[in-house]
Amino acid sequence: MRDWPARFSSYARRLIPSAIRGLAESGPAKDMISFGPGEPDGSLFPAAQIQASLTKLLSDNKRAQEVLQYAASAGHPVLRGRIARYMRDKGVPCGPENVLLTNGAQQALDLVAALLIEAGDTALVQAPSYPGALQVLVARGANVAAIDRADGPRGRASLIYAMSNFHNPTGRSLTLKERQDLLALARERDAVLIEDDPYEVLRYEGELAPPLLALDTEGRSIEEARTIYLGTFSKSVVPGLRVGWLVAPSIVVDKLILMKQTHDLQAGTLAQACLADIFDWVVSEHVDVLRKAYRRRRDAVLEALAAEFGNSAGWSAPQGGFFVWLNLGEGADTRAMLDEATRTGVAYVPGFAFHNDGRGSNFLRLSFSSAPIERIPEGVRRLAAVARAKR
């Protein structure tokens, strides 16, 4: 049969590749110093704790049968409870019934988009935005517009997608005022506010304002909220177990449980049981180890940028997360520059990948999460040399 493309649905035709994911899958060349993929550093994975937990779960015959079996579509009950308590500590008045476990935050986002978007609806995003979110919104047929565009679509928006903390790619966190403005915008546009918060545990300094969902529920029940919160274990523990979550009014969670059941029945039982088992240790001890290690890398990359670029470029100074957003100035073309950079032995993600309206060509994202810290200065030196040559 040779006419497959003619058989693809309008949904399938709207799927677009992710520039970031493409980089991640091509892998680094020899001697490459990669500031590309936003992967956590594998040497920081708590492999021993995960192994100990899995051994405990699987050595007990009764528990082994449970953790390898089918389980509830909503997720592991103990893990739902742990996450609800964690979110309450951040000011979100929620219970386990407000939590749905997913295959990472990416699935949480896809479920929410499928819940809310009818093709042709408006979806508002920060500019720049996480490319995986742009992919999801475009595939669902949304008319995706940046919040900051005066010429964007007016009237009702189905949803507003925002990262509140240590934004991908800018590294910035929203101030309290910016959070209040975003909630006001959601009310004004009659939109659901999607708060994507994968990096919040990786805070190296400063204080964070409360989550959008906490501000939205101040003095009232979560059942009144218009905000849906997305979290994940991909950065705080490991990505390979594929567990994330969302927190929302229970009417939303109930509908999404049904969608989750239809899409893939449930998240992995063993993975969820393991995370429930090590949850308290992760929050009380492990995240401190991560913060210290990534903070050193952040410092190394900021120091190298100051040494190599001086006043010839601008960059964000993130207080957490994985990313520095580098502005090479008017006229720079970070997409065109990538080939030369790769040949020189340094990788990054060009800024256009974070926009869907052609902007970002003079920006690039540096991820400091996985390059060896002692190689960071040399990587930034190579980058600066390429940028100078192209000017």
Next chain:
Amino acid sequence: MRDWPARFSSYARRLIPSAIRGLAESGPAKDMISFGPGEPDGSLFPAAQIQASLTKLLSDNKRAQEVLQYAASAGHPVLRGRIARYMRDKGVPCGPENVLLTNGAQQALDLVAALLIEAGDTALVQAPSYPGALQVLVARGANVAAIDRADGPRGRASLIYAMSNFHNPTGRSLTLKERQDLLALARERDAVLIEDDPYEVLRYEGELAPPLLALDTEGRSIEEARTIYLGTFSKSVVPGLRVGWLVAPSIVVDKLILMKQTHDLQAGTLAQACLADIFDWVVSEHVDVLRKAYRRRRDAVLEALAAEFGNSAGWSAPQGGFFVWLNLGEGADTRAMLDEATRTGVAYVPGFAFHNDGRGSNFLRLSFSSAPIERIPEGVRRLAAVARAKR
């Protein structure tokens, strides 16, 4: 915010609960003998082998970092290769590039439905059919019609969904002639044929005709096929790792890799690495253990049915899988009977759950996969008593 239902997309509104999944989540009452959920028997899970494999993968520092990290959306390369070889042994001329790893066969089905169905398209199904497939097709907006209905929609169908082996719920396998007829029907209706085959390894006697995909590719390349094959490790290993796969022309797999990436990035890295590690042992040794154990249960249930029902009911005599399909005769109402059965201490799935056109009221599905074998006679005795009282 109180108007959530008004914000739900047409897709979300079409989601329907699964009768089977509801039963699975309510759990058995005290002294209940359940022939309800199609869960594998946890006491047959290869927990020790899984634990040994996970320990091996996680004790090696370099491998641990790999198996806990992000990985390719298409799936673990070694596992893709193993599955391709396994499918070649069944007569399907395929390579790793024809294999996509998913979160169980349910996700494979959902991806395929999202790929092919535009709301209003016709989807043809066997009558009865697996309820999880009916859920997916209805949610995607398909006009779902049973193949055997003379009054069904004519003309082009987007897809035909069929289980070729040890069908859920009937337990029957298609003969070679029936497979050829199904392929002819797919050609006649210009449809893609979806072959769902989760139970094929659980063969207790008899021989199976080749997979629909093997017949479809006889004497030609898989790139010419109109059949997409769905497989899973949920029955041959465990459900809780959530790994299944699909085999299709590479143009289909390439598009679905992009969809998988958009929906949830990838299946669990650790789970896939573990299955790649134990794959050969599962196929060469473990499935024989499963076959022997489930065969004894199948024999026990068939023996009990003959003893308790005699000529007062009809049932299928499956050569594999988990299910017996019981016909209580004209006028029986297995849905109405379920309350009384539950009070008596026996559970099953009523036949209506496997149809979307109101049929099946005098049928019920008995799953012999998880009830303790020594309790099977008593369970069937209770069922027969309830059926007699209701006649």
